[in-house]
Amino acid sequence: MIRRFLLLLAGLSALGASPAAAFWEYGHxxxxxxxxxxxxxxxRAAIAGLLRQQKILETPTCPMRTIEEASVWPDCIKTLGDRFSYAYSWHFQDFDVCKPFDFKAxxxxxxCASAQIARAQRMLADRKLPARDRLMALAFLxxxxxxxxxxxxxxxxHDDAGGNGTKASYGAIGGRTNLHxxxxxxxxDRAISTPPGGPAGLLSGxxxxxRKTLAQGSIEDWMHQSWEVAKDVVYPSAVGDVCxxxxxxxxxxxxxxxxxxxLIPVMRAQVLKGGLRLARMLDEALDGDHPEVAHPPRAKAG
Structure with a gap:
């Protein structure tokens, strides 16, 4: 885990980017x-009501006034040092593309990401929790x-920390970045801005x-699909048969x-699926028609 963090810092430093960025701002x-x-x-009304209380988080350098700000808040708080350092490993859950997919690993x-998605949805759905806890759960979800x-x-x-350890050239950026x-x-950024761009553009097709079909599945299904994209597209397109x-x-x-x-259509599809599946999880937690959050099972330690 420490190795992953150091590799991430090195890759971002090479680009002059902030270490707070992951999936960078535009994607989130x-x-x-x-x-x-x-x-x-x-x-939508419940989300707006929570966001109106964002000052109780006491993170003025990392505001959460809108859903867009909430989407990057968990990266922004990495700049606040020890206060939120416990959440670092929640952003990912790497499965080796050269081994069979094992969701329990x-x-x-x-x-890890899968357990914390489930936890965040349960907390967001729990009206008995303090608003501060539910706001943080919203952002994490x-x-x-x-x-x-x-x-x-x-x-x-090969333990490359989610592509951070795999150097790659991207267009005119030759050898100064990595696959992650x-x-x-x-x-x-390129994919989302390709016409028709932005949220409306991605939805337009x-x-x-x-959209209902794309939103189906479980957290395990979604992570398995992302792993398959990495195995079948991400690594082969850059380095060939990495295994x-x-x-x-x-x-x-x-x-x-x-x-x-x-690769642009692949990335656009990933962002679109992320948004549609997130909408489903938010509705399960907040729209009032779901007596309990049944989508994610409670994660077991280990």
């Missing part, structure tokens, strides 16, 4: 905006659902029935414009 904000556009009116004591739809928050290869940073921001490399090999790769064009 778009997932949040899509979700807010799709939720039921009572859910890599979640010691519930400190919005953020972590976004995170797991960035494939390299759900996968790695490309999918976190460089490719995500789908019907109501298609054929000897363990300990430091892989490197290149994404030219032709490859980037093939």
């Amino acid at each position: 904000q778009t997932v949040g905006a899509i979700a807010l556009s799709q939720v039921q009116p009572r859910t 890599n979640c010691a004591n519930g400190n 919005v953020h972590f659902v976004g995170d797991i739809h960035q494939p390299l928050h759900a996968a790695d290869a 940073a490309i999918w976190d921001g460089l490719l995500a 789908t019907t109501v029935e298609e 054929a490399l000897p363990p300990g090999t430091k892989a490197s790769g290149k994404l030219d414009e032709a490859k980037i064009q093939t």
Whole structure:
């Protein structure tokens, strides 16, 4: 885990980016905006009511006045040091693409993305909890659902820390970044802004029935799908058959414009699915028609 953090810092430093960024701002904000556009009116009202109380968080440098700000709050609070350091490992849950998918792996004591998504939804749904706890749960839910739809928050290869340890060139950025940073921001920003861009643009190519279908499944299903994208698309597009490399090999790769064009629809689909699935989870917690949150089972430690 420490190695993953150091690699992430190194990759972001090379780009001049803040270590607070993961799936970068545009990706998270778009997932949040899509979700807010799709939720039921009572859910939207409940979210607005919680956000109006954001000052009780006492994080003035990390405000939460809108769903977009809530979506990046869990990254912003990384700058606040020890106060929220317990949440670092909640942003990812890497499954090795060179081994069979094992959902029970890599979640010691519930400190992983899947367990914390389930926990955040339960807390958001619990009207007996203090508003501060439910506000934090809202932000964590919005953020972590976004995170797991960035494939390299759900996968790695040869212990490369979700692609942070795999150097890769991206267009004109030659050798100064890594595979994780490309999918976190460089490719995500390009994909979301490709016309028709933004939340409305991503939604425009789908019907109501298609959106309902995309929102189905469980947290395990969604992470399995992201892992498959990493295994079948992310690594092959950059480094070829990464699993054929000897363990300990430091892989490197290149994404030219032709490859980037093939990856844009993949990234757009991931962001869209993240927003639609988040909307479903928010409705389950807040719209009043669900007597209990049945979607995620309570995570077991270990």
